Amino acid sequence: MIGLISAKAFGDELKRLGFDFYSGVPCSFLKHLINYAINDCDYVAATNEGEAVAIAAGAYLAGKKPVVLMQNSGLTNAVSPLVSLNYPFRIPVLGFVSLRGEPGIPDEPQHELMGRITTQMLELMEIEWDYLSDDFEEAKKQLSRARDCVESDRTFFFVVKKNTFEKETLADQTYRSNRNLFKSGKTKEDELPTRFETLRRIHSLKDGQTVLLATTGMTGRELCEIEDAPNHLYMVGSMGCVSSLGLGLALTKKEKDIVAIEGDGALMMRMGSLVTNGAYAPENMLHILLDNNAHESTGGQLTMSHNVNFVDVAAACGYTKSIYVHDLAELESRIQDWRRQKALTFLYMKIAKGSREGVGRPKCKPDEVKQRLKVFLHG
Numbered sequence: 001m002i003g004l005i006s007a008k009a010f011g012d013e014l015k016r017l018g019f020d021f022y023s024g025v026p027c028s029f030l031k032h033l034i035n036y037a038i039n040d041c042d043y044v045a046a047t048n049e050g051e052a053v054a055i056a057a058g059a060y061l062a063g064k065k066p067v068v069l070m071q072n073s074g075l076t077n078a079v080s081p082l083v084s085l086n087y088p089f090r091i092p093v094l095g096f097v098s099l100r101g102e103p104g105i106p107d108e109p110q111h112e113l114m115g116r117i118t119t120q121m122l123e124l125m126e127i128e129w130d131y132l133s134d135d136f137e138e139a140k141k142q143l144s145r146a147r148d149c150v151e152s153d154r155t156f157f158f159v160v161k162k163n164t165f166e167k168e169t170l171a172d173q174t175y176r177s178n179r180n181l182f183k184s185g186k187t188k189e190d191e192l193p194t195r196f197e198t199l200r201r202i203h204s205l206k207d208g209q210t211v212l213l214a215t216t217g218m219t220g221r222e223l224c225e226i227e228d229a230p231n232h233l234y235m236v237g238s239m240g241c242v243s244s245l246g247l248g249l250a251l252t253k254k255e256k257d258i259v260a261i262e263g264d265g266a267l268m269m270r271m272g273s274l275v276t277n278g279a280y281a282p283e284n285m286l287h288i289l290l291d292n293n294a295h296e297s298t299g300g301q302l303t304m305s306h307n308v309n310f311v312d313v314a315a316a317c318g319y320t321k322s323i324y325v326h327d328l329a330e331l332e333s334r335i336q337d338w339r340r341q342k343a344l345t346f347l348y349m350k351i352a353k354g355s356r357e358g359v360g361r362p363k364c365k366p367d368e369v370k371q372r373l374k375v376f377l378h379g
Helices: 007-016 028-040 049-061 072-089 109-124 136-151 195-204 218-226 242-252 264-269 272-280 310-316 328-340 366-378
Strands: 021-024 042-045 066-070 094-098 128-131 156-160 182-184 210-214 232-234 257-263 285-291 321-325 345-350
Touching (some): 007 028, 021 028, 021 049, 028 042, 042 272, 049 072, 049 242, 049 272, 072 094, 094 136, 109 156, 136 156, 195 210, 195 257, 210 218, 218 257, 232 366, 242 272, 257 264, 264 285, 285 310, 310 345, 321 328, 328 345
Parallel strands (some): 021 042, 066 094, 094 156, 128 156, 210 232, 257 285
């Protein structure tokens, strides 16, 4: 059955309104709009929907009006960044979520409950939404209202029913891949500096083109303790999303150096992000993993990081360089190497357990952090 809206005409209208950056995970209800995005716009294929939201958030910081595309079952994957990244930072995205399992329409059993609660979930997350009309003229009016919402820093979602879009043929695609060119594993004993000492060394090497993105928990708090600067972003939630945010930013703000500082617990929560980062491989992105084998800010419970060779994993996922770092002097040398010869680089370093005594929380509110970072990025 053919839908009523031309995916190309609809996509062109989105583009006219300034929406030309997409990220998402496929759904049969949205496949023709996804095909349009791949054919005619910047589209980043994510491994899961939460990652897509974080990628879109990074693109927004760089000045884009981003679109995320997902099946409603995947809306559950996107809840964490939608409520703990987009909401507190006031980072808007325009979302399209399919309505698999719509009541009264036969579908697979796994969609039954989600079909009943999709719109309730959006309302619980305080996300404005509407059913996308299958009349193109009405849909254009809806898009204008959604544009106004996004331009007011509010996320808006369209719920898309079956057979809304006409067929859009997917153009020939080329495999997106990147090859690891340099990998270096452990060769000596680890120095095991504190997180604070390590962050202080990373911070000392930044320049006027560097953005430091720090993962949630003690990493962001300790970086803020070192300096609360306009070119910093301290994640306050959305655990595991910092490198995806960095990817969206690096792909769309290529003149800046993007440094994403990760923790072991966070990275293991969303390890699929390594696949996407490695495939798109922005050379202006440096991904640093500080591994203390613990969930530090929640009481020091052990993670499973001791059982993972992150250097091998990042290399296998296509990071151009993947390097085990043993001490602070080597960390400084590797960062300087990346600055001289840019390539997507993963640096892994083991650090000591424990946090700086009396470390506070950022006094600047998340939306204020976002605003000043945008000024830095576009200044």
